[in-house]
Amino acid sequence: MPTASDRPRRSALYLPASNAKAIAKARTLPCDVVILDLEDAVAPELKAEARAAAVAAVEEGGFGHREVAIRANGIDTEWGADDLAAIAGSKADAVLVPKAGSAQDIRRYGEALEKAPAAMQLWAMIETCEAVFNLQQIAAMAPSSRLSLWIMGTNDLAKEMRAQLTPCRTPFLPFLSMAVAAARAHGVAILDGVCNEFRDLAVFEAEARQGLMFGFDGKSLIHPAQVDPCNAVFSPGEADLAWAHAVIDAFEQPENQGKGAIRVDGKMTELLHLEQAKRLVAVTARIAAAG
Ligand SMILES: CC(C)(COP(=O)(O)OP(=O)(O)OC[C@H]1O[C@@H](n2cnc3c(N)ncnc32)[C@H](O)[C@@H]1OP(=O)(O)O)[C@@H](O)C(=O)NCCC(=O)NCCSC(=O)C[C@H](O)C(=O)O
Numbered sequence: 001m002p003t004a005s006d007r008p009r010r011s012a013l014y015l016p017a018s019n020a021k022a023i024a025k026a027r028t029l030p031c032d033v034v035i036l037d038l039e040d041a042v043a044p045e046l047k048a049e050a051r052a053a054a055v056a057a058v059e060e061g062g063f064g065h066r067e068v069a070i071r072a073n074g075i076d077t078e079w080g081a082d083d084l085a086a087i088a089g090s091k092a093d094a095v096l097v098p099k100a101g102s103a104q105d106i107r108r109y110g111e112a113l114e115k116a117p118a119a120m121q122l123w124a125m126i127e128t129c130e131a132v133f134n135l136q137q138i139a140a141m142a143p144s145s146r147l148s149l150w151i152m153g154t155n156d157l158a159k160e161m162r163a164q165l166t167p168c169r170t171p172f173l174p175f176l177s178m179a180v181a182a183a184r185a186h187g188v189a190i191l192d193g194v195c196n197e198f199r200d201l202a203v204f205e206a207e208a209r210q211g212l213m214f215g216f217d218g219k220s221l222i223h224p225a226q227v228d229p230c231n232a233v234f235s236p237g238e239a240d241l242a243w244a245h246a247v248i249d250a251f252e253q254p255e256n257q258g259k260g261a262i263r264v265d266g267k268m269t270e271l272l273h274l275e276q277a278k279r280l281v282a283v284t285a286r287i288a289a290a291g
Pocket residue numbers: 013014015016021022023025026037040041125127152153154155156157193194198221222223224
């Protein structure tokens with residue numbers, strides 16, 4: 001069984017926890033993560049009902065290999081404290097908190113989850129201008145808290161910045177890149193934001209490929225149609241695996257023992273590439289094991 005930190009998270013599907021049909025459907029979809037949303041996808045008058053439905057859904061189970069997170073309303077909203085108390089007492093794998101802006105926010109969420117099971121992870125949305133300037137301090141909370149994963153919230157970032165969320169995502173590229181670097185520096189997993197164009201899978205796939213290029217572990221999704229293309233983009237392909245095996249085989253050859261740099265398929269290949277190759281093979285095995 002993979003540990004929390006090395007589980008495949010290619011595809012993380014949000015759904016409003018107030019939507020019973022969507023919850024039932026999520027149990028049948030090949031996504032790696034299900035996020036039962038209590039925040040922006042749920043109207044104020046349905047918040048209490050959605051909270052109860054999310055807790056009941058994780059109690060009932062049926063999500064198989066999928067990790068299940070519940071996204072709470074912000075701690076300072078009128079629903080935040082009740083959401084966090086309910087999630088802390090639930091069987092969710094993780095609580096996802098919106099609009100985390102600082103290390104202090106992570107501390108406050110950690111205190112609110114004090115009574116939660118030790119295995120419950122804290123996942124945070126990176127989706128405010130404040131967070132962009134505090135990436136390093138937020139990620140640095142990981143070793144001393146439950147924090148283990150970030151999800152980019154490009155809709156909220158666009159709103160705060162008054163930027164346009166177009167398919168090329170030009171205004172956000174510096175932050176996406178910095179967020180990946182900050183997450184990697186502190187061992188935090190990181191997922192890309194959602195693509196709102198759920199009917200246009202060509203736009204979706206291009207955005208997912210951009211996220212892969214930036215180094216994200218996977219992407220957050222809003223519609224079942226996005227799951228298969230997302231898994232395909234974030235799974236190592238045949239050419240990647242062929243390269244990985246060629247590198248591993250080459251370093252195992254007697255003439256390459258003790259060497260730090262060799263030639264594989266006409267390219268300089270170093271021990272760091274061997275590490276990348278081994279990781280790729282391991283990721284593929286974990287995806288296969290997750291079923
Ligand atoms: C986006 C939607 C509102 C579209 O809904 P609709 O037009 O009704 O979709 P379909 O008719 O195509 O649905 C077909 C069937 O699939 C089920 N379905 C739809 N969406 C989901 C889902 N997310 N998970 C599971 N199942 C889903 C429908 O029930 C239909 O089933 P059936 O009738 O049996 O065939 C809708 O897709 C939706 O609500 N999506 C999720 C929205 C959401 O959760 N938003 C919040 C998270 S995104 C966010 O906040 C990002 C971040 O914070 C930021 O700032 O960027």
